[in-house]
Amino acid sequence: MRFFDDILRVCHSKPLMGYYCAMVPAIRQAFRHYIVCLLLSASGIVVAAESGVVLLYHHVATGTPQSTSISPEDFRAHLDYLRDNNFSVLPLDELVQSLRSRTPLPDRAVAITFDDGYSSIYETAFPLLQEYGMPFALFVSTEPINNRQKNYMTWEQIRALSEAGALIANHMVSHPYMLSRNAEETDANWLARQRAELLEAEATILKETGQSHRFLAYPYGEFNAQIKAMLAEEGYVGFAQNSGAVGYSSDFHALPRYPLAGIYARLETARVKFSTLAFDVELLEPDSPVTELERPEALLRFNLNGISPSQLGCYDNGEAMTLTWENRETGLLRIQAADAHSDRRWRYICTAPSTENGRYFWYSVPWINPR
Numbered sequence: 465m466r467f468f469d470d471i472l473r474v475c476h477s478k479p480l481m482g483y484y485c486a487m488v489p490a491i492r493q494a495f496r497h498y499i500v501c502l503l504l505s506a507s508g509i510v511v512a513a514e515s516g517v518v519l520l521y522h523h524v525a526t527g528t529p530q531s532t533s534i535s536p537e538d539f540r541a542h543l544d545y546l547r548d549n550n551f552s553v554l555p556l557d558e559l560v561q562s563l564r565s566r567t568p569l570p571d572r573a574v575a576i577t578f579d580d581g582y583s584s585i586y587e588t589a590f591p592l593l594q595e596y597g598m599p600f601a602l603f604v605s606t607e608p609i610n611n612r613q614k615n616y617m618t619w620e621q622i623r624a625l626s627e628a629g630a631l632i633a634n635h636m637v638s639h640p641y642m643l644s645r646n647a648e649e650t651d652a653n654w655l656a657r658q659r660a661e662l663l664e665a666e667a668t669i670l671k672e673t674g675q676s677h678r679f680l681a682y683p684y685g686e687f688n689a690q691i692k693a694m695l696a697e698e699g700y701v702g703f704a705q706n707s708g709a710v711g712y713s714s715d716f717h718a719l720p721r722y723p724l725a726g727i728y729a730r731l732e733t734a735r736v737k738f739s740t741l742a743f744d745v746e747l748l749e750p751d752s753p754v755t756e757l758e759r760p761e762a763l764l765r766f767n768l769n770g771i772s773p774s775q776l777g778c779y780d781n782g783e784a785m786t787l788t789w790e791n792r793e794t795g796l797l798r799i800q801a802a803d804a805h806s807d808r809r810w811r812y813i814c815t816a817p818s819t820e821n822g823r824y825f826w827y828s829v830p831w832i833n834p835r
């Protein structure tokens with residue numbers, strides 16, 4: 465896919481070619497689909513998949529906050545593992561387009577993303593990713609970049625990433641807590657403020673890099689039903705920060721990503737996530753992760769399709785949860801934490817082993833209590 469990367473590189477350096485450049489990912493996707501079909505028909509090898517995984521990094525450095533950092537050594541170990549174990553690292557837009565159009569993906573499809581735009585991405589991660597020939601996406605908040613804030617990349621550096629084929633996308637202007645209301649702000653004014661900030665960041669990124677994908681990574685992974693509906697109206701895809709694989713049935717206004725920092729950066733735990741598969745599942749209740757309850761309930765409909773219900777497990781803080789099957793035949797499952805939560809953000813995680821040794825289906829329900 466080097467050929468397409470070269471075209472994109474030329475494209476991003478010539479904003480006037482926007483119309484033709486926008487077609488490149490679609491052509492590349494069609495080309496890859498053709499190759500996948502050829503392989504499938506050739507020898508019965510199963511290479512097509514209906515899911516993939518999105519990885520989330522912030523700093524690739526030591527000496528930065530542990531909860532958002534991976535060391536350069538651990539990051540290189542991730543890339544080595546992806547290269548040596550039959551993973552296909554795809555551009556984020558290609559992964560999303562394939563899932564939305566229900567086009568088969570290569571097995572073990574992965575997209576690499578970075579949030580915020582810290583300097584260590586330019587200084588450390590970027591040279592490594594170039595060395596491994598892996599595409600990646602960067603979600604930037606535009607204000608710290610405009611203000612030339614310490615530890616953030618400059619627009620010149622972001623343009624260098626863009627010209628090398630990186631996808632540059634939206635992380636709002638000021639990295640806000642999107643759920644926070646100003647004093648005496650009405651619901652309508654609050655939502656209008658979020659929309660204005662979203663569109664301003666997108667316009668700045670377009671002006672500085674020539675890119676506009678309408679991809680938003682929610683700052684802190686926080687959103688609610690109204691924000692998702694606003695994204696849908698504006699034609700955006702939303703990325704969250706709760707774990708899980710992405711698949712045909714994913715919520716494209718809150719796609720899960722695996723945060724790989726702190727204790728989760730270690731290869732022994734991260735590698736299990738790299739090869740996870742997406743459940744065919746729908747979150748029926750609630751429609752928003754925002755809750756004031758300490759033990760909120762979720763109602764899910766799993767299409768288990770070959771997975772035995774007895775193999776499905778859901779976990780809260782690593783503790784197995786009681787599964788209440790409302791209807792085992794239709795996969796209707798209710799889950800609720802046994803212990804009260806006092807944190808701002810937490811999640812319930814459901815997994816099941818696949819028939820392939822060492823691989824798991826993985827889904828999580830995020831919760832936010834702004835208090």
Ligand SMILES: [Zn+2]
Pocket residue numbers: 579580635639682683684
């Ligand atoms: Zn962020």
